[in-house]
Amino acid sequence: MAIASSSFPLIPFQQSRSSFLVRTRTKPKSFSIIRAVKTDVFKEDIVIVGAGIAGLATAVSLQRLGIRSLVVEQAESLRTGGTSLTLFKNGWRVLDAIGVGSDLRSQFLEIQGMVVKSEDGRELRSFRFKDEDESQEVRAVERRILLETLANQLPTDAVRFSSGLEKIEKSESGETSLKLKDGTQILANIVIGCDGIRSPVANWMGFSEPKYVGHCAFRGLGFYAKGQPFEPRVNYVYGRGLRAGYVPVSPTKVYWFICFNSPSPGPKITDPSELKKQAKELVNNWPPELLNLIDLSPDETLSKTPLVDRWLWPAISPSASLGRVVLVGDAWHPMTPNLGQGACCALEDSVVLARKLADAIASGPAPIEEAFRSYGSERWPRIFPLTIRANLVGSLLQWEDPIVCSVRNNVVIPKLVRLGPIMEHTNFECEPLLKAN
Numbered sequence: 001m002a003i004a005s006s007s008f009p010l011i012p013f014q015q016s017r018s019s020f021l022v023r024t025r026t027k028p029k030s031f032s033i034i035r036a037v038k039t040d041v042f043k044e045d046i047v048i049v050g051a052g053i054a055g056l057a058t059a060v061s062l063q064r065l066g067i068r069s070l071v072v073e074q075a076e077s078l079r080t081g082g083t084s085l086t087l088f089k090n091g092w093r094v095l096d097a098i099g100v101g102s103d104l105r106s107q108f109l110e111i112q113g114m115v116v117k118s119e120d121g122r123e124l125r126s127f128r129f130k131d132e133d134e135s136q137e138v139r140a141v142e143r144r145i146l147l148e149t150l151a152n153q154l155p156t157d158a159v160r161f162s163s164g165l166e167k168i169e170k171s172e173s174g175e176t177s178l179k180l181k182d183g184t185q186i187l188a189n190i191v192i193g194c195d196g197i198r199s200p201v202a203n204w205m206g207f208s209e210p211k212y213v214g215h216c217a218f219r220g221l222g223f224y225a226k227g228q229p230f231e232p233r234v235n236y237v238y239g240r241g242l243r244a245g246y247v248p249v250s251p252t253k254v255y256w257f258i259c260f261n262s263p264s265p266g267p268k269i270t271d272p273s274e275l276k277k278q279a280k281e282l283v284n285n286w287p288p289e290l291l292n293l294i295d296l297s298p299d300e301t302l303s304k305t306p307l308v309d310r311w312l313w314p315a316i317s318p319s320a321s322l323g324r325v326v327l328v329g330d331a332w333h334p335m336t337p338n339l340g341q342g343a344c345c346a347l348e349d350s351v352v353l354a355r356k357l358a359d360a361i362a363s364g365p366a367p368i369e370e371a372f373r374s375y376g377s378e379r380w381p382r383i384f385p386l387t388i389r390a391n392l393v394g395s396l397l398q399w400e401d402p403i404v405c406s407v408r409n410n411v412v413i414p415k416l417v418r419l420g421p422i423m424e425h426t427n428f429e430c431e432p433l434l435k436a437n
Contacts, residue, residue, distance in 0.1 A: 040185075044070045047178060047188040049201055051159050052079060053143075054329025054346040055194035056150035060098050061354035063154060064433035067361065069192075071154075072180065074164030078151060080144035083221040083301050084255040086111075086234075086247065089137040090428035091344035094351050097430045100149050104141060109248050111138040114234035116413055121287045124238075124413045132420040138234075140249040142221070165195065168204045168325075176325055190368060191325040192353070194346075197308060199331035206318045207327075210308035210334045213391060215398055216262045217337075218279040218304050220297035222246075222254040230254060230289075237286060238409065241400035244283055244290055256293045258282055261398050265306035272299035279304075307336045309391055312384045320376030324368050328353060335387040338394040341425065345386065349379060351430055386425055 046062065048055045051073035059069050073079075087095070095101035113128040129136040151159065167179040168191070175187040193201030197210050222228070234247045246256035258279050269275055279294050279302075311317075312333060320327050329346030353375045360371035399405050 041187060042185075043175070043187045043189075045188070046070070046190045046192065047072060047176075047186055048192045048194055049165055049178070050193070050195035050199075050331070051075070051147075051151070051161075052194060052196060052329070053085075053146065053150070053343050054331070054350060055192075056147060056154070056159075057094070057098065057347050057350035058192055058194060058328055058354060059158060060100070060150050060153045061350045061433055062357070063158075064098055064435065065354055065358040066435040067354075067358055068155075069158070070186075071159040072163040072165065072178070072186070073159060073161050074181070076162050078144075078147045080147060081300060082143045082303065083219050084140045084142050084249050084253075085146075085343045086138065086140045086255075086340040087347075088340060088344055088423070088426040089133075089135060090341075090426045090430075091347050092137045092139075093428055093430040094344075094347035097351055097432050098153070099432075100153065104146065104149055105139070107145060108139045108141050108250055109232045111140065111234055111247060112232050114236065114419075116236045116238065117287070118409050119237055119239035119242075119283075119286050124409055125417065126233075127419040129419075129423075133423060133426075136423065136426065140247045140255050142249060142253070165200050168201060170323075176323075189324060190357075193325065193327045193331045194329055195331050197330045197334040199327070201325065202327055202331045205322045205325065205327070207332075208310065210310045212265055213307050213309060213336055213394065214261060214263070215259050215307045215336075215394060216265060216304060217260075217307060218258040218275065218282070219302070220256055220275075220279070220294060221249070221301035222256060222293035222296040223298055224252050224254070224296060227251055228254050237283075237290065238397065238405075238413075239283075239286070240402060240405050241398055242282060243397055244286065246290065246293055254293055256290065256297070258290075259307070259394075259398065261400065262306075269304050272302050275302040275304055307394065309335045309387055311387055311391075312380060314380075314384075319373070320379065321369070321372035324372070326353065326372045326375065333383045333387055335383075336390045336394045338390045338397070339386065339425065341386055341390065344426070344428075345383060348382075348428055348430075349375075351433060352379060354433065389425070 046069040048059055048069050048071045051071050055071050059071050062069050092101055115126040116124045129138055164181040166181045169177050171177040171187055175189055176191045178186040178188055193199055195201055228248055230248045232248055237244045241261040244258045246254055248254050260282055276294055280291055283290055320332055328349045335342055356371040356375045360367050
């Protein structure tokens with residue numbers, strides 16, 4: 001896909017801004033919602049599809065390097081539902097590089113270690129993260145606050161909401177045409193797909209749908225108005241074909257999950273009372289603090305989701321980019337949450353891609369496609385093994401056979417498991433993103 005001009009402009013075409021109406025949100029205070037209206041075709045240099053963690057982190061990374069982008073998001077506002085996500089030191093290295101790490105640290109507890117228990121409450125093993133790796137940093141972060149923090153780093157007109165992608169195709173001029181559901185058409189020099197596990201951009205590029213791995217998860221965020229009672233550590237409880245966990249997020253909030261085997265994802269459930277009922281039935285005879293957490297979870301934090309992933313087989317799977325269209329985060333490499341690396345890897349993607357794109361733009365006639373190929377080549381050796389590893393860890397922890405589970409609980413976990421090698425994947429160096437002089 002060729003760029004019409006001889007150089008790659010850093011500021012988007014001005015006519016693109018005239019098509020929007022702006023009204024200010026109350027939260028985050030420095031951020032605006034851009035409401036779409038019917039408009040003619042307009043042009044943008046860089047369009048990011050999706051305002052989730054990957055999309056906003058990519059936009060902020062580019063912004064730090066002096067490059068403007070437009071984020072289009074199908075929702076009416078930031079997708080602040082859901083619970084929390086656990087970020088390890090590689091995630092924090094990226095957040096520091098893009099300038100938001102300190103702000104987020106001040107709001108969330110540092111997790112000191114983890115404890116593994118059987119379903120009857122017996123402690124099988126405990127670890128301290130710093131004993132294994134002095135540089136390790138683990139915190140559970142509320143998704144809502146992470147998204148708002150990232151959004152607040154962007155200009156007020158950087159995100160266009162109510163802008164779902166209906167169709168993507170090559171235009172006659174060589175640009176990528178993005179047709180939105182409201183009738184708007186954007187001609188983009190570069191498209192960065194950050195639109196999640198069911199990504200229309202990835203589908204257009206030839207990727208298969210993510211595969212269901214045989215497990216579903218209930219999730220929630222317990223709220224203790226007078227302060228939560230737990231030590232700052234991850235708590236895991238392992239049963240037969242069933243496991244649960246909970247981790248303090250802040251002085252008043254605790255994230256929890258229950259993962260269970262299921263031959264199919266089953267029907268989607270949105271009724272909070274039914275979600276609580278089904279979750280509690282799974283762990284009815286387990287440690288009572290887990291049941292209490294479920295009861296204390298506000299309705300809007302509850303969910304049930306099937307776990308999926310996509311294995312990026314060499315020479316079989318499509319590349320991360322197609323011309324000047326490239327994927328970041330879950331849109332490219334959805335993985336199960338068993339290693340806590342989905343969000344961390346999306347953050348890593350964002351800074352690696354931003355640096356390569358900035359270097360390509362600065363080099364003159366921009367070798368954008370080469371930069372995207374380099375990004376894919378660098379990230380694939382990290383992403384593919386992690387996806388497989390997360391899948392295998394989940395499969396091992398979801399064992400149902402009573403003899404195998406007994407060996408796991410009485411031999412493997414107490415005597416054989418070492419935390420250090422398990423967490424080597426959190427090593428990731430990331431220097432601050434600075435605009436070139």
